[in-house]
Amino acid sequence: MLTKRIIPCLDIKNGRTVKGVQFENIRDAGDPVELAKWYAAEGADELVFLDITATNEGRKTFAELVRDIARHIDIPFTVGGGISSVADVEVLLHAGADKVSVNSSAIKNPDLVSELARHFGSQCVTVAIDTKYTPEAGWKVYTRAGTVETEHATVDWAKQVTALGAGEILLTSMNNDGTKAGFALDITGQVAKAVTVPVIASGGAGSMEHFLDAFTKAHADAALAASLFHFRELGVPALKTYLKEQGIDVRL
């Protein structure tokens, strides 16, 4: 059986791991390579590294870091942050990344998704969607690290990028991110139902039950968390053992 994936996410700034609470108040949570090795050994199924460095200098550092990560870990990983061209992706895949995730640049230029799929194959193109619910607008897609509302309804956008060649959707609910109150089950479920590609639930994980809900109630294919894992509030082995006991197929 194909298993549900548990994915620790590492936000990277200047070569170090950070995690914002609701994308603000960044705290330092360690060395990315050490953390990556530790997660791989613990049984994480994949890792995601998001570069939140904005400068060109930082970009180069990130590509070097990607190489260093690829050298040391034997599980797949996705990298994202500031990717806006085929050339950007070439550098990261060449450094040893398995997949790339694009977010704001896909909104700015949706053709980028099809261009990347054509060049590298859909299997390495993840589209990250930051979504936020307001009573007035419903679930809308946000851009620029979740600061700017777009005209896209979340489910429509997910369908659109899938049609363009996205191989996976990483869906982060801004309402839930950092709250530890659980994943946004309604929108995750709607997106998982609407698209034919795998969906990663992200934002809000605070307990083992939240992961179970993401898989059973929202039909997510994978679930992602950051600080919960980084600060050892929840261990990957304990989480997977729990999920297995609850009848979820996981790799143990």
Add this chain to the structure above:
Amino acid sequence: MNLVIVDYKAGNVQSVLFALERLGVQATLSSDFETIKAADKVIFPGVGEASSAMAQLRARNLHKLLPTLQQPFFGVCLGMQLLCQHSEEGDTDMLGIIPLQVKRFQTDLKVPHMGWNQLENQQSPLFSGINEKDYVYYVHSFYVPLSEYTIAQTSYPEPFSAALQYKNFYAAQFHPEKSGPAGSQILKNFLAL
């Protein structure tokens, strides 16, 4: 041992190099006809789209060389599919080494088939030390059905070829270089063939 990884700009070459490095093995990257021909063993990685990969192989004249190789050869992921006759991906004629067809998943399940899935019914020294139902990492939208050349299978939801062997040509649909300790063992087994 002279181990060569075929470099044709369509492979996850770096990941394979690093996986070998973790096993303490040095490999040469090459697209050169003579270098590949002279290798003791050849690894043929691949990710991406079938017709572009075939175009890259043709541009280097490797479509003529690869079928003639006699040494142990290991195709990985798209590298496995390229060894077959034809792929539904872009209606592409492949290298034609193994007389099999590559098909697109027709299922209600999510495609790409992405993540960790189980090996079953392994029948090759390539899998020595690997248990029935051990997990390996997959990411693909096209597959090779079961055949007389299948040496391991995985189900999604129907069983398909997880690995093939035809003469000296071994191939895996999954990514041994990304499959944790089980993947490392499979690479080690290939090196020991």
